[in-house]
Each structure stands twice: as structure tokens, then as C-alpha cells.
Amino acid sequence: MNQPSDICNRLYALARERNGQDVMLDINGVPMLVLQRHESADHVLRTHAAHYRKDMAWFRQALGASRFCEEGEAWRIRRRITHEHFTHFDREHTCALAGQHGAHAVQRLLADSAKGAQTIDDHVLRTMTVSILVENFLGIPFQDTGIDLALISELMEYGSAYSFVPPGRTEAYYAQGLRRLPGLRREILQQMRVLRDGSLPTSPMLADMLRADVDPANDIVLEHELVTFLAAGAESSASTAGWACYLLARYPEVQERLRDQVMQLNPADGWNALTQCTPLEDFISEALRLFPPSPIISRQATQADRIGIHHVDSGQNLLISFIGIGHDAHMRDDPWTLAGTPVVRGPTAGNRMAFSIGPRICGGKLFALVELMGALAAFLRHARFELTCDSPPRFHWKAQLLREGGHPVRVTPLH
Secondary structure (H helix, E strand, O other), X not given: OOOHXXXXXXXXXXXXXXXXXXXXXXXXXXXXXXXXXXXXXXXHHHHOHHHEEEOOHHHHHHHOOOOOOOOHHHHHHHHHHHHHHHHOOOHHHHXXXXXXXXXXXXXXXXXXXXXXXXXXXXXXXXXXXXXXXXXXXXXXXXXXXXXXHHHHHHHHHHHHHOOOOOOOOHHHHHHHHHHHHHHHHHHHHHHHHHHOOOOOOOOHHHHHHHHHHHOOOOOOOHHHHHHHHHHHXXXXXXXXXXXXXXXXXXXXXXXXXXXXXXXXXXXXXXXXXXXXXXXXXXXXXHHHHHOOOOOEEEEEEOOOEEEOOEEEOOOOEEXXXXXXXXXXXXXXXXXXXXXXXXXOOOOOOHHHHOOOOHHHOOOOHHHHHHHHHHHXXXXXXXXXXXXXXXXXXXXXXXXOEEEOOOOOEEEEEOO
């Protein structure tokens, strides 16, 4: 593997070639134990999590210190700031926002397809998800912030490039990115200051962030937390929404069944009605299993251990492949296709494993699931999704799992 963007293509190939096996790989000169078994991931991420530290220096270099890359008390401080908000949010309000912005996004996709577009514009989906996120937790329309979402997406791409580049070889791989990254970070952090200067209303979550920022004991910079909040919160849900559109187009009979289910619901009943739509929830779980938005997690052993047949030395680098885990043939009959009814649940289901497990589970899991349910229900109510090309996907990793060239989907009106 010569380029970090190839990692997802390599992991999908590995999931076929060495299905259900943990494998030692050489990735750009670094020995890496790739975990493709749920039992191994559970060992590292949950039961023995204290013996494996996060290996996210690249994320910190690009986006600054945040709960994604910090350890110990630094992580716990950051978690306390947002955990209550991510856990105890108003589901009805979130669902309503998702329906509203989902309907707006699908109208933009319909307009693009009417003009001849053969792929879905990822920027439309990112704008949708960041709008839901910001309005839900910060209490203001995203467009009022003046923040350029394209810059954050670019920062994620440059930051991701460092993930699999050995120390001392960065310049050879990414000379252009290195020149661009410092100025790009400064520009984004400057834009984030609008949420500090008091010119916009302050939500409870933003108020908690600001209080943590002014306490020197926390070592927290508001702008760093906001960049991570926007980047991780918007990009992961947008990735899943894109893959969901692709799966709807690839499996038209599933799309029609889901649409029939959604059309039976009264939109005015909001989240209470959607909680009864188990087929839609299962479909989202399958999208997360087949195409996990954050397909890998990296860890480094802090002491000697044993994982299955592999001896692990202190300092060993590990890569947990949610791609391999989700496609393990030991866990389901045909892991490469969208499951029918009933959907196989259990520990490798997408709505469980794609958000990680153990003490470092994704804090935004519940919000993301409500958001996706609301947005996809709006998609199904307003449009039909059709494949424009049936070629198998090639993958591009930009801290999230994307399809190279975009999803080959045309969006057409129902009537």
C-alpha cells in the first residue's frame, strides 16, 4: 500500500482473502496487526482497554487536542463537557430537524439530477448533517456562523493523510499537503471565533465549552473542540447517508418496501412514529455494517499480551477493521449483501459495532441514529433513488469511508 487513501480498498480485499482472521500486515514499513474478529476487537476496545492506548497523533496534528485523541484525565474532562448533551437531547426536536433538512437536501439532489448529474453531491449531504448538528446542539442555523464547511472537509483529508505515513517520510509523501495544512488550520480556527465572540446566541452546550476553555486547569481550546465537533459529527453521518442512498438504489425492492413503511406513518407524529419503523432502523444498521463511516480504529499496546494466535509485544501497533468485523462469514450467511428480513443482529450489527465499543464508544451514537432515521424517512417520502452505474465501488478514506468518484445514483421525483 503506497497511499493512505488505499487503506479501505486493502481492508475490503483482506476481508475477502482472510475472512474472519486477524492478520499481520506491513503498512508502509510499519508492522500492523489488523483485527478482523469481533472477539479480538472486544479484547482491545473493551475488556483490556486499559492496556491499549489510542494512536491518533495524526488527528491531533490536524485538528488539535480533543476527546478523539486525548487519553486519561484529559479525555475525561472533554467527555464531561459534551456527554450530557449527546445523551439527553430532545429526540423529537432532532427528528424534526432531520426531516426538515433532509427534505431540503433531497430537493437539491433532485435539482442536480434534473440537470443531468449522474452522482450524488457529497457536499449536499455534509451540509444537511452539519445543519442538523449545529441547530440541534448550538441552537443556531449553520449558515449564520459563516463557517466554510468545505475547508473542514479539506482539513480532514489532509489530516487523514498522516495516518499511515511513517515518521520521517511525511515530506516525501505529502509535500503539498504539509505546505497547505498550517494555513488551512489557521483559517478554520479563525472562522470558529464567531462562536466565542458573543455575536451569536449561546446554547447550553456552547456555554459549557466556553466555561471549560477559560479554566486553565482544563487545557482546552474552544476552537479545537468545535473543529472536532463539526468534523466528526457532520462527516460520519454524511458518509452513512451517502452509502444509504447507494444501497437504496442498488436494492430497489428494499427501497420500495421501506417507502411503503414510511408512507404509512404520520409525519406529524415525529420520532414516536419512527421508533415503530423497525425495517428502517435495520436498514441503517446494515448500511453501517457494510460501509462503516469510520472503518478503522488504531491502538498501540502498552504491555505484552496475546490476541487469539498472535503474541502482542509492548509498542505493537494494531488496526481494528470494522470492515473485516462486519463482513465476518462466521457471524452471518452472506456478509457481502444487504440482509433481508429479519436482519441479523448481535455484536457485529452496524448500529452496535460501527460506533466502537467499550469506554471509548462514540459519544454521538444515539444522536446519529435519530438523525439518520429522520433524514432517510424524508428522502423516501420525497424521491426515488436509481443506479447510474453498477460497477463495484472503490473506496477513498478521508477519516470517513467515501466512494471514489461519488455515489452513482440519480434522484428522481416520486410522481
